[in-house]
Amino acid sequence: MRRVADETNRRTLPATGWAVLGLLSFGEELSGYDLKKWADLSLRFFYWSPSFSQIYSELKRLETAGYASSRLVAQETGTRDKRVYRITGEGMAAVREWARAAPVDPPVLKHGPMLRLWLGHLLEPEQMREVLVRHQEFAEDMRLRAVADAESVQGEAAWAYPALTLKWAERHYASERDLAAAMLEDIEALAAAASSAAAAEQGEQGERP
The missing domain is CATH 1.10.10.10 (Winged helix-like DNA-binding domain superfamily/Winged helix DNA-binding domain)
Structure with missing residues (x-):
């Protein structure tokens, strides 16, 4: 052996x-x-x-x-x-x-919602909003689960450091939730800017002889 x-x-x-x-x-x-x-x-x-x-x-x-x-x-x-x-x-x-x-590998981010948003020019605005709203809900659900799991190991000395990673998870998913909310605002701002640009272009065309 x-x-x-x-x-x-x-x-x-x-x-x-x-x-x-x-x-x-x-x-x-x-x-x-x-x-x-x-x-x-x-x-x-x-x-x-x-x-x-x-x-x-x-x-x-x-x-x-x-x-x-x-x-x-x-x-x-x-x-x-x-x-x-x-x-x-x-x-x-x-x-x-x-x-x-052992070397610590850097995290590899594979963010499904952001990949979909990256292809936003192929989607309808409502589809992009739906992707982000679902991600918000997912992140909040994971945050709550991390909180609950951290509470379940409170006071157990052997789980002191895993409990810290659960605290990190709570913060991480809260951040993901808030980032999704910020991206929803960014989409609205982008849509408003595009609408204003389109209206201005139509106005210019109307003024031409």
Whole structure:
């Protein structure tokens, strides 16, 4: 197992692998279901929430690397035994080293509403407004969810730093909501300017002999 782990360069784990290992670093035995729930509680607000298939695939990779171990826990009669996972000492050392030394990738912004607005010349004004209003609603919903999730982990020492990322998420989505509102005003101003320009042009044409 040591030889296999040594051959698995800790720098080459995919981001999902580090995310799953990071969730295990909080020190509890977790099932795949638990890991998904924890990811939905925190990771999804600032990165993404891996699917169940991604989580189980990465758990197998982490076990092969020697970074995690698992065991079956007996359940009630008629229910399948549950497999739970725990980070190993080697896994803790690897994720600590990754968190401290690996290059931090800059965020990649893929903003669907702005891509649609960029193509505003192909849309009707009302369609652009609808895109932004929906984005406003989405951002506010995410802000409220971040607030609720932050409240759910209040007082839990192990979640002190994830709670800070939830606070960041609250601020981020509040900003997205407010930016959408500002863009709606910009669209109205642009439409008003275009209307004035068109009226002025018509006036000039009317004055010509």
